[in-house]
Every structure is written in structure tokens, then in C-alpha cells.
Amino acid sequence: MADERNHAAPGGGPAVGLVGLGNMGWPMARNLAQAGMPVVVHDLDADRAARFAAEFGGRAASAPADFADAGVVITMLPDGRAVADAMCEWEGGIAGSLAAGAVVVDMSSSNPLDTRALGPRLAEHGVALVDAPVSGGIRGADAGTLTIMIGGDDEDAIARAHPALEALGKRLVRTGPLGSGHAMKALNNFCGAAAYTTTAEALAIGQMFGLTGEVMLDVLNTSTGRSFNSETVFKEEVVAGRYASNFALALLAKDVSIAASLAEASGLETPVCELVSARWREAADALPAGSDHSEAHKAWWDVVLASDRGQPAERV
Secondary structure, three states: OEEOOOOOOOOOOOEEEEEOOOOOHHHHHHHHHHOOOOEEEEOOOHHHHHHHHHHHOOEEOOOHHHHOOEEEEEEOOOOHHHHHHHHHHHHHOOHHHOOOOOEEEEOOOOOHHHHHHHHHHHHOOOOEEEEOOEEOHHHHHHHOOEEEEEEOOOHHHHHHHHHHHHHHEEEEEEEEOOOHHHHHHHHHHHHHHHHHHHHHHHHHHHHOOOOOHHHHHHHHOOOOOOOHHHHHHHHHHHOOOOOOOOOEHHHHHHHHHHHHHHHHHHOOOOHHHHHHHHHHHHHHHHOOOOOEHHHOHHHHHHHHHOOOOOOOOOOO
16 A cells, blocks of 8 residues: 655654664755754764754764654664664663654665564564665655655554654555565565666677667667666666766665575575576675675676677677
8 A cells, every 4th residue: 555645844743863874864864854853863973963963953862862752763774783783782772762652663774584573672662663664765865755665563653653754755655564664675676686687788788789788778768678777777877887876786785685585585486586686796796895786787797798709898
């Protein structure tokens, strides 16, 4: 079930916390503040949190107790382990400082198995957990138009989190029980990574027959082979040589690895998922740390073009 609503601007009420002021977390926290919500922010870079508070108001948290008045705490962190550390380990954990009835909303790209394990730990403090990962990238975070995939077992907790989620996303999709949102995010990114992989290989093979990247994308994008990757990633980043989607290759490789772990746990035969995961792991290992995900084809190029019939063509 999808839910599209106008953004709420409550103009007060309990504070909303946000942990993780990275490329996504910063504009998300800003949108919460601009919707009229008192915000408490924390980042490993304390100066960055202080800059946010100075620019947009609210408070920069230096200890878990600074979140004591937060009714909702959002995490936008690299993975579920970082979320569990912030909630349960950092100086005793944020969860221990929250009032009973508070809600933690994990909007990170976490492994749903980690999410299911964290739920009972938070429940010991009377705190509910909702998983609500996002799609839409930095542009969506900046514009407040993210698609948000909401998993959870406590409908009242989800309702309490809704005003904050409405300030961050245009399309709120209720996916099912706790962990289902994170599963949906991983599977969505698996589909996207698979489309990137097939498009990269098609462009490389095509160049062996004199086709340019521009010509192939013109055809693909008006034919059945089109995808977000052919329309946006390859056209705007790869062929243009920009490589500035601002989505890290390592993060996408991690998401596809999560999808592969879910596939393995399902007991189904999923050879494509296994292969795509291996390819993205290969790219993450081969390219420099911090590489943009749109650069992945560079790691595969010689393999894709290996042929006894000719020399590798120019890069896409």
C-alpha cells in the first residue's frame, strides 16, 4: 500500500533526532528543521553537527542523554552494525536515554536480519523500532521527495513516526513487518545493480561492432532495454565521464551483498543474484576507496572485452 501526503509542519512537539549527517542525512535533517520540528543531530564529526545546529537551529548532541526529549530518532548510517552501536553501545546507547514509547526509525541500508535482531534489544527499553530505508538519492533527500519503504510490527509506533517521514518523502510505502523495508531496499538495489551490469556489458560488446555509447543509449532509451541506469547513470555519468552520482560503489556492493544473503537464506536458486553480487564485490575491491558506483564498469572492462578476434575498444 502506498501513501502520498503533503508534508506536515507541526511547529513544535517532541524533538526529532537524526544520527548521521552524511550526504543523505544532512539534507534530511534540514528538511525536518524546515518543517518546524525541533531537531537533535549527532555525527562522528562533531564539528559538522555543530555547523548544522548553527545553520538550521536545534541542538548538536555530544552524548546519548541529549536525545532524552526525542520522540523519534532517525538513523542514517552506513549499516545495521553502526545503528546498533549508536543505539546500544555508544556511552550506554541512545536507546537507554529515550523515554518509553519513543520510536527509532532506521533509514539506513541495513541488513534486515540485523534489524530483526535489534528490535527486541530496543524493546527492553520500551522503544519501538521501525525500518524505513529510502530510494531517491541525494536529489530526493534534498527535495524531500524520497520514496520511503516502511517496515514494522507496531502500527502505533509507525503512526508516531509518520510526521517526520512525511517531511522527508513524497511516497511512503508500507511494506510489511519489521525488516521488510530493508529487504525491499536491498532487492531494489539488486535490480538496479543488475541493470547497470547488463548495460555496461552491452555497451562494451557493441563497441566491438563500431557502435558508440551515444548511439546505443539513444536506441536503448527508446526501446525495451531502457532502465534508470541507461537513462540516467550511463547517459549523465558514464558516457559524459562525470562519475558524480554521489552514491558510493562500496555502498551499492554492500546492498547487493545483502540481497544475495537473503537469497541464500530463502533456499531458492538465484544464480543471477549471486553473479551480480560477485561482480559488484569485484568492482569494489578493484577500484579506489570512495569510487562512485557509476565507475564500476572500469573494473570489468578488460574482462568484458577479452576476445581472440580483436583489441579492446575505447572506453564507453
